[in-house]
Amino acid sequence: MDHQDDLSQFLISRRAKLNLQQVGLPDYGGRRRVPGLRREEVALLAGMSAEYYKRLERGNAKGVSESVINGISRALQLNSAEHSHLLDLVRAVNVGASSQRRAAPRKTQLSADVLQTISAMSTVPVFVQNGRLDAIATNDLGRALFSPMFQDQSQPVNAARFIFLDPKAQEFYRDWEANAHQIVALLRAEAGRSPYDRQLSDLVGELSTRSNFFGKLWGAHDVREHRTGTKSVHHPLVGDLDLTYVGVDLSVDRGNQMLIFSAEPGSASHDGLQILAQWTRTAPAQSPVDKLAHHSETRRDS
Known part of the structure; x- marks a missing residue:
């Protein structure tokens, strides 16, 4: 990845999202050749010279202080995820490619204590993923909920690969396009945190491609950031589920x-999860993926 270009394009993209009215600057009219704010306007709002900001937007982040980054964040009205990403991009540019050889491999297995805890959470679906959105672990109900994803035989099972390359994803996610936007935004944030992750x-x-x-x-x-939200899915066995x-x-x-899913008590989605949980418990020797495949074959034969 070209870290200087990533920094440059991120700043340009945030600048393009703002207008004069949003930042409280006067509009004197006239044609603007580019969408959003001009570099000089961002520099004014951030309290720095236009030349200094231009240098930063070209990807030259050498010697940039945290106070400068905070000023730019305020000027561009960055949220917490965007501010953290800007810090990560500046760090990646300053550290340089020489650290690539020192980058530690990411863990792909969980400790025994965490696995035990996940397994004990039997009434809610649990899905554990790393920053690349690889599926690291699930409990039985989590695997049953995301059975369509686990039908992919390629390893590791990956949420981004599922949503963009597997046709079943558009049937599974009732708001597929919103999920696609979310997935890419999560990967972008991870690319800033882990700039030398070859995988x-x-x-x-x-x-x-x-x-x-x-x-x-x-x-x-x-x-x-992936902190809280909703998922609306169409499960092939229990139908529509609206989950938080x-x-x-x-x-x-x-x-x-670790992502923990739940449904409002008394709702149809809660009932659906209960049915899925009961169905999962009745045949523990058979994986949810195998059950789903068997169920699909039975539906086609009937």
């Missing part, structure tokens, strides 16, 4: 995040 670079390259829509979203440079989730970073297994 992440390979994944981005594969998705960019095989999905034009992914390439378009990747070029938007949007980032986000909470993302918990695992301090004992850094770089991995």
Whole structure:
């Protein structure tokens, strides 16, 4: 990845999202050749010279202080995820490619204590993923919920690969396009945190080559954090489910995040999860993927 170009394009993309009215600057009319704010206007809002900001937007972040980054964040009205991403991009540019050889491999297995905890959470679906969105672990109900994803035989199972390359994803996610935007924004944020992750670079390259829509979203440079939200899915066994989730970073297994899903008590989605949980418990010797395949075959035969 070209870290200077990533920094440059991120700043340009954030500047393009703002207008004079949003930042409280007067509009004297006249034609503007580019969307959003001009570099000079960002510099004014950030309290620095136009030449200094231009140098930074060209990807030259040498010696940039945290106070300068904070000023730019305020000027561009960055949210917390975008501010963290800007810090990561500046750090990547300053550290340089020489650190690539020192980059530690990311953990792909969880500690026994975490696995035990996940297994004990039997009433809610649990899905653990790393920053690349590889599926690291699930409990039985989590695997049953995301059975369509686990039908992919390629390893590791990956949420981004599923949503952009597997036709079943558009049937599974009722708001597929919103999920696609979210997935790319999560990968963008991870690319800033882990600039020398070769597997992440390979994944981005594969998705960019095989999905034009992914390439378009990747070029938007949007980032986000995975903390809480909703998922609306159509499960092939229990139908439509409207779920909320909470993302918990695992301090004992850094770089991995546990997503815990639930449904409003008394709702049809809650009933659907209960049915799925009961169905999962009745045949523990058979994996949810095998059950789903068997169920699909039975439906076709009937």
